[in-house]
Amino acid sequence: MTQAFRIKNVGLINRDKKLSFKFNGTTYFGFEGDTLASALLANGVHLVGRSFKYHRPRGFFGAGVDEPYAVVQLYRNSETEPNIKATEQELFEGLEAKSVNCWPSVNFDIGAINNFLKIFLPAGFYYKTFMWPKSFWYRIYEPFIRKAAGLGVASTKHDKERYEHKYEYCDLLIAGSGPSGLASAYAAAKNGAKVILAEDKPRFGGSLLTSDVNIGNQSGKDWAEGIIAELKTMPNVVVKNRSQIFGYYDHNMLVMSEKVSDHLPETKKYHPNKRLWYIRAKEVLISSGSIERPIVFGNNDTPGVMLSSAAKEYLKVYGVLVGRKPLVFTNNDSGYETAIEFKKHGVDPVVLDSRKNPESEIIDEAKNLGINMKNSYVVVAAQGYKKVKYADIASISEDKKKLGKIESIQCDCICVSGFWTPTIHLASQSGNKTKFKEEIDAFVPGQSKQNEITLGAANGVFSLDETLKTSFKAGSELSKKITENDNEIPIPNVVEKKSSQHDRFWCVPLPKGKNYKRFLDFQNDVAVSDVEIALREGYRSIEHVKRYTTLGMATDQGKTSNLNGLQLVSEIENKVVPAVGHTTFRPPYTPVSIGAIVGREVGKHSRPTRKSPMHEWHEKNNAVFVDAGVWLRPRYYKRGNENLFEASKREAKNVRTNVGVCDVTTLGKIDVKGPDAAELLNRVYTNSWLKLPVGKARYGVMLREDGIVMDDGTTTRISESHYHMTTTTAQAANVLSHLEYYLQLVWPELNVNVVSTTEQWAGAAIAGPKSRDLLQKLFPNSDVSNEGLPFMGYMEGDLFGVKARIFRISFSGELAYEVNVESDYGNFMWEKIIEVGEEFNIQPYGTEALSTLRIEMGHVAGSELDGRTIPYDNALEGLVSKKKDFIGKRSLQRSAFTAENRQRIVGVVPLDKQTSIPEGSHLVKDDKAPLPNSKLGHISASCWSVEHDNPFSLAILKDGKKMIGQKLFAMSPLKNKVIPVEIVSSHYVDPKGERVRS
Amino acid sequence: MLYINCPHCGMRSQNEFSYGGDASVKRPELNKEVSDQEWDDFVYNRKSLRGKHLELWQHISGCRQWIKVERDTATHEIFRTFKADEEVA
Ligand SMILES: [Zn+2]
8 A cells, every 4th residue: 555645755754664554454554753643644544433422434633632533442562452542653563453433344334323313312312311121221222332332442361561650759840842841941951950841742842843933043843853952961851752741639749651662563671661650840830732623513523524733733744645635624823824734735725714804924825825715614514424525615694693605615624723722631630720711712720729830822822932931931930949040041032923813713503404413522422412402401510511411521531622512501501601611620631541550569569468487388388378468378288189178177176186386477566665665555455464574475455445446466574664565467557556646646755665576576376285395395495384384474495596485375275385586587496396396296277277276266356356346245354454544445335335235256056067157147036037137146257166076156146145045047148048056155165264274 | 649748757748648637636634534425526526627627647658657737628738747746836
């Protein structure tokens, strides 16, 4: 295929590098520096998709970020990405793209029948048509809509690309590298300010790339190149292309998405695909320019109808003619600039101007070039289905209400200019109260809320001379405030053509007897008639009209449609546009890929994985791991073909009969030090702590101020003013914050320091009737007899040359100890325990066996301390001191907490002694009672009791104290189970607690 | 994302901090007789002000100090920050 619409020697593309690419299966050629859009247009391809609702043919409307139509599915390096704008996607060798919204093909589209079934899809069609019958939604409507519409398909594969996040700080962040961005960046950089200049396109310069102006005796484009080249050499400046600042957040935090690799066939090694920048800027200069707005007329969505600025950009940047018989339709001077460019390159345009007698330097130039121009003329309708073939045009009365006789004019494209809309999204996101500027019929930024100013076209200033003057000044003054430098920059002289006032005309009336669709929103197919319906049906607020009609809600977020929508509402409502107001601009300004937002935090990187020093040993010994908070813990150690149930039963049984060892490194540990440490503990825990001697441990429960149990654990007095506190694995961080809160804010008079020591100590729990024999062999020089180290005792010992802490504490209900050594010796300790323990038949046990052991003993853990229970509920009221005050004590007097029938922990055994009760099951009196069947309690934890060899569960049950011996039903609708059960004591094993003291 | 001036560390981003609620709440003294109303006001009842609000934040990924922040709950403007023991005038 030849590039028939490419003209010689024009544009900024690299003609030495020819690239091949595929669109809808056909191979084409373009050049390096093309976008997919410019390369397709160079090949005369105008049909790129189908519209969302009516499936009308779609071409190109813009040349950049504002593009509403040309959204494609992209294939790159055996991956696919939906929702790519062909006008933004740079061409690379081997690029493949397909149309979206076309089923089965772009040329033959079944959905186009919607176009003829007009009644089917009016405004609010989502709300009306698909509301009934309900069953139709899943079976008929949704599959139909999904197949026939939609904006492409997301990949279901794992994304191989890498996305990075970066934090940056600067004095001035400048959004947009057009004339105002360049001038302000240059002035600020010269004052030594730290500047970041961001441009969303691949090329810097903005409007200077296409406008016919002179700055400092060189072309605007050359001037821009010179400034950029100098900025790039300055150490205090970061210049970024392909980088879109899409969000303006609190306290001058802006977020920018840098496309690092999208323009390449594949991402380079060690490079990210995209980089997300979080930038905290002292000052923000918004130089985001403006977007041309369309004039609304019949069939204005036909391929070949496009913005006049886009036609000019395709010509000047890419050397591409969007047509050979262009019709320019304008209400201001910009259309003439496009016409002049056509004429200069050997194409004869016709200009229709809605104005009666426009006069300006630009129009004079067009006149002198011999361009055919008609004043007080409009396009009534574009004609042609898949491409413009001709246009119906007519003269228009001065009041813009009456059309003259309709004439036909041959043309292959219609370039429209309805004047310019400043891009105020970032300013509006920052909290700026925008205001309506009558002279330009558009909103501009008003009162700033944060440190932000808007310059140039984005501020509604369309004269280059004024833009440069204000931008140099702004850059210089803002940087001076920060750096205190004041380097004068001479402002270059500007040569530009003066333009005249635009016409406040935006919508061509329908000719008598014609019912052309006149589109406002091109991506969501919202026509003038849809907005009229919405208003007839009583919608008034612009926010409601937007949602009812979906005007401005597509991926282009109404960049070309919003203002015309407002014009229409204000006209029908007889209000001025500012009174109608605009809808809220929300980030992101353009779609940002999810990958960029997620960054590196995927899979295992989404949070840190914490491993104990013994982790490798567990791995080598067939441990199956489980996530416990951020920790990885062995759930069980698999032997042969054992499953979880068999392995955990074996491990638990071995603890009850011999001795087991469990890695308890993950327990939270906090050092509590200082002369008032005991007093702090006494206020934090419910029981009393003032008389705990050195070398003794105590179990404690702490509450929140609302009386709910926060955490439990043992704390040991290591020395006079030094305590070692342990917390549950899950609550470690919260308990530390809790202690800091009281020490810093509530009782600053207490002389205590707290610090986390979780990582400093590796811990091994040694439990079982043979644990003392094992301990004696591990510490032959220590007296670990029942007298030497009684229950809840503590001592230091020597573990084959390593200093160890030995606690006689038990979670399993067996005679048990916990040994701690400094983390680096953790593995040494573990291997010694296993080695020496061999003769006692030691086995390591995982969290599953640990749970079994504690459940059958009736020890509470996280599933009972679930943020809803008080000490009584957990049978811990014996630990609640009556004498002293502590955190949360006053709340325990609340009537609900002291109620006679208060919930309480119980044991639950299935009557058949066979069926395990699913955790979370509800306990009810009558399994046949009509719904809602009121619940008496719930199963908090279940296990297979190794002591009794039958299932056993713990439950929190209403009036639990009096329920022992009762028969109830455990119901689990989730597992579809109803199990008859008996309520028993929660202490299913060794209720007197003799073993731990043996 | 807010930019909070930790009185100990300087300007830091919000993601280093955790929120701690109304800073004007005073815990009743220990061992003091407290009415139900007083206790409920301390534990539960908060004003949820629109506008200037004195609140607690902890610099959890920094110095771990609890600080007081005077912030506008509607605009997020931060006026002043204080150390835990600093009197708020
Ligand atoms: Zn700090």
